Amino acid sequence: MKNSYDCKTCFDLLLDYLEGELDDDKRSKIEEHLKTCGPCINYFQTYEKTTKLLKTLKEQEATVPKATQERIKYFVMREIHLNES
Amino acid sequence: MKEEEEISQDLVLEGLKKKDPVTIDGFIRQFSRPLFGVILNYTKNPADAEEILQDTFLKVINKIDTFREGSPLWPWMRRIAINNAIMWLRKNKPKQDRTLNLDDMEPVFTNQGEFKEPVFSWTMDPEDVFMNSELGSELYNAIQSLPVEYRLPLILRDVEGYSLKQISSLIQLKEPTTKTRIHRARSFVRERISKYMEGGK
Numbered sequence: 582m583k584n585s586y587d588c589k590t591c592f593d594l595l596l597d598y599l600e601g602e603l604d605d606d607k608r609s610k611i612e613e614h615l616k617t618c619g620p621c622i623n624y625f626q627t628y629e630k631t632t633k634l635l636k637t638l639k640e641q642e643a644t645v646p647k648a649t650q651e652r653i654k655y656f657v658m659r660e661i662h663l664n665e666s
Numbered sequence: 667m668k669e670e671e672e673i674s675q676d677l678v679l680e681g682l683k684k685k686d687p688v689t690i691d692g693f694i695r696q697f698s699r700p701l702f703g704v705i706l707n708y709t710k711n712p713a714d715a716e717e718i719l720q721d722t723f724l725k726v727i728n729k730i731d732t733f734r735e736g737s738p739l740w741p742w743m744r745r746i747a748i749n750n751a752i753m754w755l756r757k758n759k760p761k762q763d764r765t766l767n768l769d770d771m772e773p774v775f776t777n778q779g780e781f782k783e784p785v786f787s788w789t790m791d792p793e794d795v796f797m798n799s800e801l802g803s804e805l806y807n808a809i810q811s812l813p814v815e816y817r818l819p820l821i822l823r824d825v826e827g828y829s830l831k832q833i834s835s836l837i838q839l840k841e842p843t844t845k846t847r848i849h850r851a852r853s854f855v856r857e858r859i860s861k862y863m864e865g866g867k
Contacts, residue, residue: 587779
């Protein structure tokens with residue numbers, strides 16, 4: 582039995598690998614493959630960087646025009662009154 | 667009242683419980699902008715975001731009796747906004763979402779299971795996104811172009827940091843399906859931003 586996976590299998594297991602959800606056997610087969618596979622090393626690193634980049638996504642800077650705030654206030658007050666009556 | 671003016675949380679809670687119009691007015695002025703910013707991560711359509719925002723305010727006010735006094739108000743409101751955005755997007759899936767083929771964004775493998783195309787390393791680091799607004803917009807646009815069933819689990823996991831279990835329960839999916847969607851969504855975003863990250867453009 583092979584002690585290392587191919588690139589496709591490593592790709593399929595990548596999320597579980599990063600989540601720490603793989604058993605020792607699967608993890609070591611991935612790590613064995615990563616020792617010698619340049620494309621997989623690059624893919625794993627760039628995939629991980631993507632997740633880190635996503636963490637930097639902040640709340641969007643946006644203004645809410647006065648007219649929108651007025652519409653929201655009108656909607657909220659109307660719903661409250663409807664609920665109460 | 668000035669938009670930036672902070673009002674005491676206790677007074678706000680008291681006013682909201684009484685459904686006091688002046689308090690509600692000030693409350694909407696104070697929190698419209700930050701809540702809108704949270705919601706725009708889930709949909710870039712301003713009309714949809716506005717609808718989610720008004721529902722969020724209504725829910726916050728109607729649920730104010732369940733708020734645990736003494737704890738900070740903002741994280742509680744933020745969670746309500748996120749849950750509301752999820753519910754809204756599940757009910758009103760935008761039509762244009764259907765045109766994107768995520769298969770095109772996954773790597774292609776040979777019959778021997780090897781990468782068919784070269785995979786390049788990135789010269790830029792995630793921290794560089796702060797220095798590069800073009801990359802920031804590309805990241806946001808890549809997320810927004812994902813179909814909603816991929817966008818939601820991706821944001822909840824990678825932006826909000828929810829666990830896979832929490833996400834599966836929130837969007838009512840089995841955990842393996844949630845994982846597959848996050849994996850494909852990440853691969854898609856990775857592909858979209860590669861051209862910026864490879865060359866440090």
